[in-house]
Amino acid sequence: MDEKEVYLSMDKPDLYNLGCAPLTLLAAKQVDDLWSVLTWPRQPLPVLDIGCGPGDVARKILAPRLPPGTKLVACDISTKMLEFCRQHNALPGTITYEQLDVVEPDLENSAVWQYAPFGKVFCLLLLHWVPDNRRAVQNIHKLLVPGGEAVFSIIANMVFYTAFEEMAKDSRWGRYMQDVDEFVSPYQHSEDPVSDFCQLLQSEGYQVLHCDVAPQVLFFPSEMQRRGVGSGVPALSARTTTAVPRSHLHQHLVPGCEGDRLLTSLEEQEVYISMDKPELYNLGCVPFTQLAAKHVDGLWSVLTWPRQPLPVLDIGCGPGDVARKVLAPRLPPGTKLVACDISTKMLEFCRQHNALPGTITYEQLDVVEPDLENSAVWQYAPFGKVFCLLLLHWVPDNRRAVQNIHKLLVSGGEAVFSVMANMTHYTTFEEMAKDSRWAQYMQDSQKFESPYQHSEDPVSDFRQLLQSEGYQVLHCDVAPQVLFFPSEMQRRDFLKSVCPFLNRVPEDKKDNFLDDWLQRMEKLNGLSKDVGSSEEPKYYIHFNIMVVMARKL
Template identity: 30%
Template sequence: MNNAELYHRYNIITKRDALQCLEEYEKRIKWKKGEITVIDIGSGDGSVTMNILKKIIPNNCEKLVGCDISEAMVQYANDHYANDHTSFMVLDIERDLPNELRGNFDHAFSFYVLNWIQHQEVAFRNIHDLLSEGGECFLVFLGHMPMFDVYRTLSRSTRWKLWMKDVERFISPYHDCQEPEKKVKQLMTSIGFTSVEVECLQKTFVYPNLDALKGTVKAVIPFQIPKDLDEDFLLDYIKVLQDMHIIDNASSNVDGSIKATFNYRLIVAKGRK
């Protein structure tokens, strides 16, 4: 997950869902008047921040900050996207916040990040603390996703269990939850968010070919698989997808054209401080 070039090329599902969610919910975002500051939590390589999020941010934005736990991602984002009003910094939303960031942002966004975090209350409380009074957050993250079932299956195999001992750490806390929107709303309300709205969306994504699927898997894989075993891991990953009927075996050809259909749940949460 630290290969910024690879992530930049293959984070296609994140880009698509960020764009669709912002287009759908844009009119419900209540932008503050006057100069505003915005933070994108888990900004990765910076491409969603700059190519998607920034396009809907009003012209009165004085400062846009992207943050990510990965130093490699932050370096890539600063090298490619930083300017006088936009910068990227290293920040772990699951750890203590620097005091200088508390109450410093009028709007907080996050795409495909909170599903990686096990200490949900810490993360949501930190998001609340990042906001100024009256500030608003807009968060998009995974609930149920077949990818997590693949991780669990491979972690039980003799070949891969050594490198996947901590598999549950990388599975969304809402993967097995039947009504995640209720759980998230209750958590946000207990922390102090107001005007809380949480929805669980049914989504589908179809990978057009084997290269796109493999690239995405490699770009987001959180386990320290030895590089010389990368291809073997991907082959076993694809075999599990075939067993789960996510890859249509009848449509798989030697030229790499496949039909890999992922049906998943996406959680969209909005709240004010």
């Protein structure tokens, strides 16, 4: 490696990034929990994200929440990780990516020093990889303005650290794990990590405002994805074990306070799923990427692959996360992936943030295109596989869509569909369209409903459609589905991004409209909140979804 052998395979950003979605969600929850108590000066000072990794937290979590005009500097020890950030998570005018080792002894000559002092420093899920926590918090103190605030989250202990220590004593693995102590959190064996970290901070000139430790669980939609995270860690990929986090140390500190200021809002857009606002949609798409991964994993073993690879098509690729993080890593070597979407702005986002040269090509396509043979995608046909995930519930003319997919497939080619059969937000749209307060903004509400919203047997209906268009249906079922969001703010922001009517509502009525919509969904059990006895609340969206696999006859 060019850099020291740092934990989390920092010279393999693509590999690490494949499994980082649960960690991004965890970071979002930590930020949301403390955001309202952070203080913001009238004249914005720059904000620093230390240990930014692939840049998802900087672009998806921090940047959208910052007050207007605030500069975000995101730094990492790895030059290769920073190259990945600049390619996939660039946000010109807001985020600057720079190299920094958090224990840098010559801090004043680092690339980050030129932007100091910082009003806020976020050091999320980093310090458990850093043996010298004292030097790290000293450097962060130097980078902060007096009265500036820092937010830390640290894994206090974790069973894979214990497993490493046990395996290092095993004759089969000991020779590969002689440096095991370098890969163990400084707080792994602490009887009171909260007290230890608080004392460290106080001794280095911080006032500690919040410090606690709590159990934490990361959710992975499949065994394959959870196992895949392990391959992103050098001590795992070379020395093999699996990891399940047990707890994290969540820290908010301040050497002084000012007045509170809340985060800014984002603009919504009229087009469903914000197809011309890919940044907005992408902020909340992580649960859907995980859901798509679950559907793909559930059917992957029964897909058939020819010796000579044929291209694969991803229709309705959105921001490109599924194409790059879910499909591309699973394809046989040498397989070309064509990912398409109706939105040119979404495709621009894909090419900027989810490019994978030599493997993925992004092209424009309307799945109901009447002149398919002259579309940009036709040149790559025939395809051996077509994935049409979480798309057809937005398409009123499902017949034309499956006809086009049939034309694009090679004989014997296979298609995988996932389709929302019904969802309470469709029901609430119908109700609100009859409400005198909202009717004028929702006259076309039926355009935004799943074709299967009122079907008594959506599986039978979709199966018959496919069979009538020349498919053999190999698998077709419908099941309840739950999407998890780590905070109420994230769930609310996501629903705002997929509401087609909100931008039509006058500014002074938008909050009332949104509140009415969410309350109606809650009454219909489409939204729920789980408050456990010892855990933070969890927020869910409920719906039914069909997963289908079919073969072209």
